Amino acid sequence: MEYYFSDKLKALKPSAIREIFKSLGDPEMISLAAGNPSPLSFPVDDLARISADIFANSATAALQYGTTEGYAPLVKEVEKRMKEKFSIGREGDMTIITSGGQQGIELACKALCNEGDTVICEDPTFIGALNAFRSCGAKTVGLPVGDDGIDADELDRLIESTPTAKIVYLIPTFQNPGGFTTSLEKRKAIYNVCAKHGIMIIEDNPYGELRFAGEEVPTIKSMDTEGIVLYSSSFSKILSAGMRVGYMCGPEPVIQKMVVAKQSEDVHTNIFFQMLTYRFMTECDLDAHIAGIRKLYRSKCDLMLSTLDKVMPDCVKYTRPEGGLFLWLTLPDEINMPDFVKKALEYKVAVVPGSTFLCDTNGTVNAVRLNYSTPSDDDIVKGCTLLGEAVKEMLNK
């Protein structure tokens, strides 16, 4: 039997990150390639205690079918927190609980884009979002993202010249993969450009609570007087990634359409863990828990940066993130990125090729992504030191 696939999925490949993970079967390999939260960030004892109570007192509701919109008390609590922390939630907004932040992004594209429509993205950007757009048959077009975000004038011109543009996808805070944060000035300018064109923004903010340096920058959604911003976030980086509980807040007509689409995808998100998340939020001290994670990541990021400062020659550049999980390391022109990734594997260190995150699947960029949240402190030092040796070996050739 010969199998024929849909046009939108024909070209879609498993992400390069997953391929790299296969090399991680080697127990000697140090991975700086992951995007996982630290296991130290899971509040296991509290979750265990609340779980036992749910089984004892609310088992039927927790194990039965639920509503697609999400467990109502959790929706309310999420809305309260978004309001308090990020000034999000205007008249006419609605929130849906999704199976991880990933699902919200995919549902939004499914609701708004026909095949052949265009999503404008930061370049590089989160591979999971790129593949979600592609799996809906949408094209992805990138705008270079610098230290402080994309350029609003360039965005204006790109929208002008792209009649199929339907969505602008942004990770303004501690961007994945770059660690970049878009400045307030640029956020305002980007919002105004999108409002002028009546084009929807997806503001993806999974790392927003993980600031460990610098000043808070207001979310784009907090400026959304026009109802053009879909705000996505999740509990993956602050409670548990494996439970798959995220959310999206946006204009009610759009969220309602996503509810209909979600009903056809997975009916609803795991109810037990929605209840568990709600109970943790209301019975435990989420702020204190997050403060602990920030402290942990500050120390891990500092350790990675100070090691890189020590071992890397000046021609190697990297971002100094103020939060999140990642930094972006740019190689000098003398070093070819794919060769470096291979050389790093010889040195038993896994990193993610920067080209993985490009809108153009044939594009290249002379950079790699490094993660500091997952590896142990020892592995951060050892891994970065080995990467330094790899760079030096390649420069001396």
Added chain:
Amino acid sequence: MEYYFSDKLKALKPSAIREIFKSLGDPEMISLAAGNPSPLSFPVDDLARISADIFANSATAALQYGTTEGYAPLVKEVEKRMKEKFSIGREGDMTIITSGGQQGIELACKALCNEGDTVICEDPTFIGALNAFRSCGAKTVGLPVGDDGIDADELDRLIESTPTAKIVYLIPTFQNPGGFTTSLEKRKAIYNVCAKHGIMIIEDNPYGELRFAGEEVPTIKSMDTEGIVLYSSSFSKILSAGMRVGYMCGPEPVIQKMVVAKQSEDVHTNIFFQMLTYRFMTECDLDAHIAGIRKLYRSKCDLMLSTLDKVMPDCVKYTRPEGGLFLWLTLPDEINMPDFVKKALEYKVAVVPGSTFLCDTNGTVNAVRLNYSTPSDDDIVKGCTLLGEAVKEMLNK
């Protein structure tokens, strides 16, 4: 701001069942409209005990990101059970864990169908599947399903005259909404027709383990020498619906494409509950647990049938299912179905209009779906008795 939606979602409405659920806010309303498993079918004590152990001994793995294919030990255990119970699993097959059976159906369509392609379905059929196909931009075309399934010759002619046909979607065992079971003879004939045309079959079997009368009929997947059958099932009806753990088994190239699509939808299914399901399967007696559910549903179905036999005039016909959750009640020509559904609501009984389950959204059928798994025994008797009174009132007008 005016919002524009994708063509595939523009016309998609929340299912009529959900709309009926809103009337269930009335505490006096008896619902025979649900599709929920009985809460008595949740093995709460065992799940609670295993959960506590997972938190104590495997918390990190249970709360961290996992692989898209599914928790490997669960995949293996599901494959073992499919083999033992249903002779499923040939060389070249692969199994993916999905977020409920629903997700497998949607992913399969996403992988195989372009917008405008056609899925051939039993008519009536499961509304969740119809909406999944529609949300992928596929058209749904129906073949009437009788007591023993669709007609293979009609299917042959329909495929012949439908060049865009890509999938045949079937629920051969205890069909939703009809309660019909396709005979072995018809299964063979349908399989041969699809093999001849090289067209994929989705065999949806969420109720297959819930037989409480009659003889087992082999699955279509067990005949799949050609690699054309995608077999879908789930734990929703035998362990917990709210946890959203299902699976699909089929030819590896197709399942691999679904893995890529799933990665963009929700990355993976809730890991904790995948581990919980695996542990329940290997540490508890799933067969004995299912035997208990079968006994419960036999008694509930018998009660519904014996009550209907008592209260309904001969002109009202209904299926006598050998398993599953539903029966199909056909009204006499003198009674108009939408009027009956309204009249039933006046009598404080909710049922699902049969037209909900038709491939043609403008189609009509003079029947309703009744569910016996969710209501209490008292409500079954009271609800059916009230429906009988509604019928008599309408016949006497």
